[in-house]
């Protein structure tokens with residue numbers, strides 16, 4: 001198991017956002033966490049990446065507890081997050097944004113190969129590498145945010161709502177890219193409101209409702225589940 005989340009509780013002051021969540025991610029999988037607005041999905045990702053601290057519970061990465069580690073150490077250890085809303089650095093070029101992703105890398109000799117990989121995966125980023133990142137379209141900014149996270153050479157990629165606000169053509173492309181990232185050996189934890197897409201590419205999935213996991217199964221099982229269909233797949 002690459003990641004184990006055990007009985008996680010996370011609060012914002014008196015608000016309990018995550019109430020006893022347990023799940024795991026095996027190496028090589030895409031695992032999707034779906035749920036409505038406010039279910040606690042982003043809070044879970046922020047706690048895994050060390051931006052938030054849990055009230056209680058454990059997060060094990062490669063068998064070691066990380067819930068008290070600093071974000072910097074978590075990134076260096078191989079967990080990289082693509083935040084909701086992309087958060088690309090405006091005023092910096094596309095290339096400079098990618099360089100930020102590689103900031104903590106120690107194996108600098110690998111960098112050239114990884115830039116080449118990112119440019120191969122996202123040709124539009126190569127075409128625009130000297131352009132201000134703020135001038136990219138929404139879909140291109142999502143690609144840049146993913147490319148930047150890949151420049152940290154993650155073993156586990158955390159994706160927070162990658163399809164949010166994108167035109168349908170870009171949505172399909174982003175999900176194809178997520179599958180190709182998995183094929184190249186990076187494990188993916190994906191949180192999405194687009195449950196149909198997220199489950200269709202997932203090996204396994206979990207359904208989160210008001211801070212708790214209410215269902216789990218393979219992507220296909222959840223897609224065929226009557227409750228999931230009714231609540232998350234529009235009928």
Ligand code: ATP
Nearest residue numbers: 012015016017035036037038039040041042043044
């Ligand atoms: P979304 O898709 O809207 O981001 P989500 O499933 O990711 O939803 P979270 O953002 O994790 O959900 O929010 C979980 C709960 O925590 C919600 O009740 C939300 O209102 C609350 N919450 C989130 N951020 C804060 C905050 N900064 N302060 C107080 N409460 C918060």
